[in-house]
Amino acid sequence: MSLQAVVIGASAGGVQALxxxxxxxxxxxxxxxxxxxxIPPRRDNALVDLFADKCRIPVKEAxxxxxxxxxxxxxxPSDYHLLVEAGGSLALSSDEPVNHSRPAIDVLFESAADAFGSELAGIVLTGANSDGAAGLRAICAAGGKGIVQDPASAEVATMPHAALAAAPGSQAMRLEDIHPALEAMIAL
Incomplete structure (x- = not known):
């Protein structure tokens, strides 16, 4: 399996994990x-500016x-669901919140699973609800790879626990082990 994309979901404590x-x-x-x-609605998305200075690859708002x-x-972006369409384009939606969130992790993960199938890796990081669990299950059901932040290292372990329960084939790992795992998946 060679990867074509990676999707990541995070909530409480997510900036530090990312x-x-x-x-x-x-x-x-x-x-x-x-x-x-x-991100709370009607808040500027400072994540792009924050990570553009830290990352070695381009960072942008979808x-x-x-x-x-x-x-x-x-x-x-804040207050929009983000989806991946067949053919690999992004789409924004102002549909109702899912899991009390917009953007919702499940919306991204489920659409990406449909678009990329087995050539996708999904990563669930720290967070205080179950968003991402159903989406990670969909990724794994499509043959993709699931990675979950080790709950013991998460600032808030609720999301990692929910993801591991919903997608038991996923691997729990420490944050520092995620990049090497992705590199290994890409090389396959």
């Missing part, structure tokens, strides 16, 4: 990384109908 995962990606990282972090580019990190 600060260990995203800057570790090398300048030649060959696939897109699509990220949903629970735009509707934007084609995915290799080696780019896309953040969901």
């Amino acid at each position: 600060s260990q995962v995203l800057p570790a990606l090398p300048v030649d990282f060959p696939i897109p990384v699509i990220v949903v972090v629970h 735009e509707d109908k934007e084609p995915l580019e290799p080696g780019t990190i896309y953040f969901a």
Whole structure:
């Protein structure tokens, strides 16, 4: 299995967790990384500016109908669901919140599972609800790979526990082990 994309979901404590995962990606990282972090509505998304200074690959806010580019990190904008369409373009939606969240991790993960099937890795990081669990189950059911932050290392372990329960084939790992695991999956 060779990966075509990575999707990441995080909530409470997510900025700190992402600060260990995203800057570790090398300048030649060959696939897109699509990220949903629970952000309160009507708040400016400071994540792009924060991570653009820390990462070695381009970081941007996702735009509707934007084609995915290799080696780019896309953040969901505040108050919009982010989806991946067949053919590898992004879509934004103002549909109702899912799991009390918009953007919702499950919405991204389920659409990406449909678009990429077995060529997708989904990563659930720290968070205080179960968003991402159903989406990670969908990724694994499509033949993709599931990675979950080790609950013992998560600032809030609720999301990692829910994801591991919903997608038992997923691997729990420490944040510093995620980048090497992705590199190994890409090399397959």
